[in-house]
Amino acid sequence: MAILEVRNLSKSFDGFEVLKDISFDVEKGEVVAIIGPSGSGKSTLLRCINQLEKAGGGTVKVCGMDLIADYKNGKPVYSPAETLRAIRLKIGLVFQNFNLFPHMSVMKNITEAPVCVLKKSRQEAEKTAAALLEKMGLSQKANAYPCELSGGQQQRVSIARALALNPELLFFDEPTSALDPELTGEILKVIKELAKEKMTMVIVTHEMAFARDVADHVIFMDGGVIVEEGTPEQVFGETKNERTKQFLQRYNNDYK
Amino acid sequence: MSWDEILQCTGIIARYLVPTLKIFGFTLIFSIPLGMVVALLKMCKFKPVSWLVNVYILIMRGTPLMLQIITIYYAIPMMKVSDSAFLQNLFAGVDIKSESYQFNALIVAFALNYAAYFAEIFRGGIESIPKGQYEAAAALGMTKTQTFFRIILPQVVKRIVPASSNEVITLVKDTSLASAIAYAEIFRKAKEQMITYSNLTPLFIAGLFYFVMNAVLTVLFTAIEKKLDYYK
Numbered sequence: 001m002a003i004l005e006v007r008n009l010s011k012s013f014d015g016f017e018v019l020k021d022i023s024f025d026v027e028k029g030e031v032v033a034i035i036g037p038s039g040s041g042k043s044t045l046l047r048c049i050n051q052l053e054k055a056g057g058g059t060v061k062v063c064g065m066d067l068i069a070d071y072k073n074g075k076p077v078y079s080p081a082e083t084l085r086a087i088r089l090k091i092g093l094v095f096q097n098f099n100l101f102p103h104m105s106v107m108k109n110i111t112e113a114p115v116c117v118l119k120k121s122r123q124e125a126e127k128t129a130a131a132l133l134e135k136m137g138l139s140q141k142a143n144a145y146p147c148e149l150s151g152g153q154q155q156r157v158s159i160a161r162a163l164a165l166n167p168e169l170l171f172f173d174e175p176t177s178a179l180d181p182e183l184t185g186e187i188l189k190v191i192k193e194l195a196k197e198k199m200t201m202v203i204v205t206h207e208m209a210f211a212r213d214v215a216d217h218v219i220f221m222d223g224g225v226i227v228e229e230g231t232p233e234q235v236f237g238e239t240k241n242e243r244t245k246q247f248l249q250r251y252n253n254d255y256k
Numbered sequence: 257m258s259w260d261e262i263l264q265c266t267g268i269i270a271r272y273l274v275p276t277l278k279i280f281g282f283t284l285i286f287s288i289p290l291g292m293v294v295a296l297l298k299m300c301k302f303k304p305v306s307w308l309v310n311v312y313i314l315i316m317r318g319t320p321l322m323l324q325i326i327t328i329y330y331a332i333p334m335m336k337v338s339d340s341a342f343l344q345n346l347f348a349g350v351d352i353k354s355e356s357y358q359f360n361a362l363i364v365a366f367a368l369n370y371a372a373y374f375a376e377i378f379r380g381g382i383e384s385i386p387k388g389q390y391e392a393a394a395a396l397g398m399t400k401t402q403t404f405f406r407i408i409l410p411q412v413v414k415r416i417v418p419a420s421s422n423e424v425i426t427l428v429k430d431t432s433l434a435s436a437i438a439y440a441e442i443f444r445k446a447k448e449q450m451i452t453y454s455n456l457t458p459l460f461i462a463g464l465f466y467f468v469m470n471a472v473l474t475v476l477f478t479a480i481e482k483k484l485d486y487y488k
Contacts, residue, residue, distance in 0.1 A: 052391050088397045099392035102487050103410045113396035116406065147488035158392075165396065 001064070003028045003169055003200055004049070009058035011041075011048055018044050020224045022058070026169065026217075029198040033205055033215035033232075037247060041224040042204040043096075046171045050093050051084060062087045063168055089117070092162030096174040098154045100146040100161070106133070107142040110161045118165065125164070132160040136190060152183030156190055170194070172203040188214075208251050212236045220244050257457050265449050265458050273465065275441040279362055279431045284424070286367035291374025298379055309375075316372035322433045325365040329437045332361060358439045370427060377419045381412040414484045421477035425470050432466075442466075 002025040011019040018041045026032050034042045047053040049060055049067070055076055060067040065087050068076040078084060101109050110132060111125040120128075133139050136156040146154055155175060162170060172191065176184040188210050194201065195214050205211050211218060211232065218235040220228045220243075228241045239245055257265070298309040316324070333352055351357050385408050393403040432443035446462035 050395060052394065085397060088395070091395075093392075093395040095388060095392065097388060099386075099388035101389065101392070101407055101411075103414070112406065113398065116402055117397040145487045161396070 002026060002061075003063055004202070005059075005061040006045075006049065007059045007061075009045070009048060009055055009060060011044055011053065011056045018224050019048065019056075022224075022226055024219060024226065024229065026200060026202060028168075028200055030200055030216045031195045031214055032202045032217045032219060033211035034202065034219045034221060035205065035208065035211055035235075035247075036221035036227075040221040042221050043173050045221070046093070046173050046202065046204060050091055050171060051088060052093075054078075063090050065090075089165055090168045092165060092167035092170045094155070094159055094162055094170065094172045094175050096177050098146070098151070098158045098178070100154055100158055102146050105143050105145055106138065106149070106157050109146070109157060110164045113161070114164050128164055129160065132163055133157075135193075136160050150183060151179045152186040155179065155183075155187050159187075159190060159194075168200060170199055170201045172201065172205070174204050174206065176205070176207060208236070208248065220247070222247070257453055257455050261453065262457060262461070265453070266461050268449060269442055269445050269458065269461055269465065272440055272442045272445045275359075275434075275439065276431045276443075276465075278359070279366060279434055279441065280427055282363045283366040283370055283427060286363065287370035287374055290367060290371035292378055294371055294375035295378035295382065298375060299382065313372045313375060316369050317376075321365070321369050321430060322436050324369055325362060325433055325436055328365040328368075329358070329361040332364075355439070358434075358437055361437070362434050362439060366427075366430070370423065373423050374420070377416050377423065378412065380419070381416040382408065384415055385411055414487075417477065417481050417484060421473070424477070425473055428469050428473065429466055432462075 004026040006025070007023045009019055009022040010017065022041075022045060024032075034045065036042055044053060048055045049062070051067070055068065057071075057074070057076060058068075065083055066079055067084070067087055069079040069083075070077040079087075101112070104112060107126065107129055110129040111122065114120045114125040114128065115122055130139070130142065133142055136159065138153060138156055138160070141149060141153060141157075146157070149157065155178075159170075159175075175191070176187050179187065184207065188207065191201065191203065191210075192214055203211070203215070213232075215232055218229065218232050219226055220235055220241075222243055228235060228239060228244045235244065236248065239248070294309055294312070298306050298313070300306050300309075329352070389407055389411070390403060393407045398406070431441060434441050435444035435447065438444065442462050442465055446458045449458035450456060
């Protein structure tokens with residue numbers, strides 16, 4: 001059974017359709033990369049699934065739970081608050097600009113949600129956090145504040161923070177777009193490690209080489225629709241689609 | 257004035273430090289929470305509420321505090337509701353000459369006025385917190401209340417300390433407006449002494465008292481800012 005099932009998802013901002021009829025599945029342990037030009041709806045797609053934006057239509061199933069329970073007069077009626085909360089806890093989200101809590105130490109950033117949302121004991125939460133920090137290579141930084149860390153370190157903390165809730169699924173919304181190439185490498189390495197551990201991930205990214213390398217499945221979006229999807233070989237190597245070709249070519253030219 | 261007279265005068269004025277500090281303290285105790293509520297109401301998505309709050313803030317900031325004090329002082333006894341047991345109780349029988357009525361009317365006026373200023377400071381602070389903080393908290397499954405008290409409010413506090421210190425220092429000086437309804441505090445006593453001695457020195461002494469209080473507050477606020485400086 002797919003861990004995430006999206007069917008005919010749509011979304012408009014003030015009458016402008018940003019997502020049109022989006023359908024895709026994510027299987028357990030799979031890494032899905034979503035690529036496409038800016039404004040193609042990639043981030044909005046993640047945000048709709050994670051309830052940061054309200055969807056306009058379609059269905060979303062996370063671990064068998066429906067995000068939208070019903071439709072009334074063509075408008076979605078969301079599931080009861082308890083289900084929405086349960087869905088939220090199944091998905092971890094890593095933001096482009098980290099969004100760490102600046103007034104909390106690294107340790108507190110990671111333990112806050114396990115303690116106040118999952119009602120874990122502080123001791124237990126700190127044990128989990130220490131293990132995650134070690135994995136991220138940040139054991140030394142537990143008592144530091146976000147403003148004392150580099151962008152790459154901050155992003156690793158935010159990955160640890162998302163993982164601390166033990167989600168089934170991890171979303172990355174352009175996790176390296178705010179970082180320089182060197183720091184980008186740091187983050188990509190962490191994501192690769194997670195992929196090795198069979199963490200299910202959906203990654204919106206502009207790092208084409210990385211997407212090709214790490215993803216099991218690639219989705220190319222443009223103008224709010226899925227233009228093409230398939231294995232990295234199919235999308236990057238042997239695409240027949242003109243729009244995909246054009247987009248990838250521009251990337252290759254820019255980065256040669 | 258002789259040194260003896262100055263000393264005696266200082267003693268008399270110093271005795272009225274307590275009423276001045278009482279106005280100061282009670283105004284803060286009531287206006288800060290009230291200001292928080294007003295700020296939240298102003299950000300309310302239900303338009304009529306935020307509209308009403310806007311009118312309240314406009315009036316409180318748009319008219320002199322002295323005018324508000326005198327209005328409230330005379331208006332409460334004139335209101336029909338002042339017959340109610342609750343208000344009778346609250347305003348000590350609404351005896352316009354009693355010191356406790358004077359004090360309560362003053363606190364109502366000061367609290368309503370300062371709440372409007374604090375509300376604007378709080379709102380500015382709350383609105384300056386990036387949207388990403390709310391989104392990160394939501395993505396971690398925190399409720400709206402948890403997000404507000406654990407994530408937003410602590411960051412707001414740091415941001416509003418400089419603006420609030422301005423308000424608090426102004427309040428020390430504004431307590432002198434209580435003399436408008438003949439409430440006995442430092443400023444009124446100093447003015448009385450000034451007339452008795454036909455000399456400006458008593459006012460200068462009162463000025464020193466205000467100055468010292470604000471010097472202490474300035475040191476305190478600098479310390480608070482420094483304490484909150486552990487993150488950017």
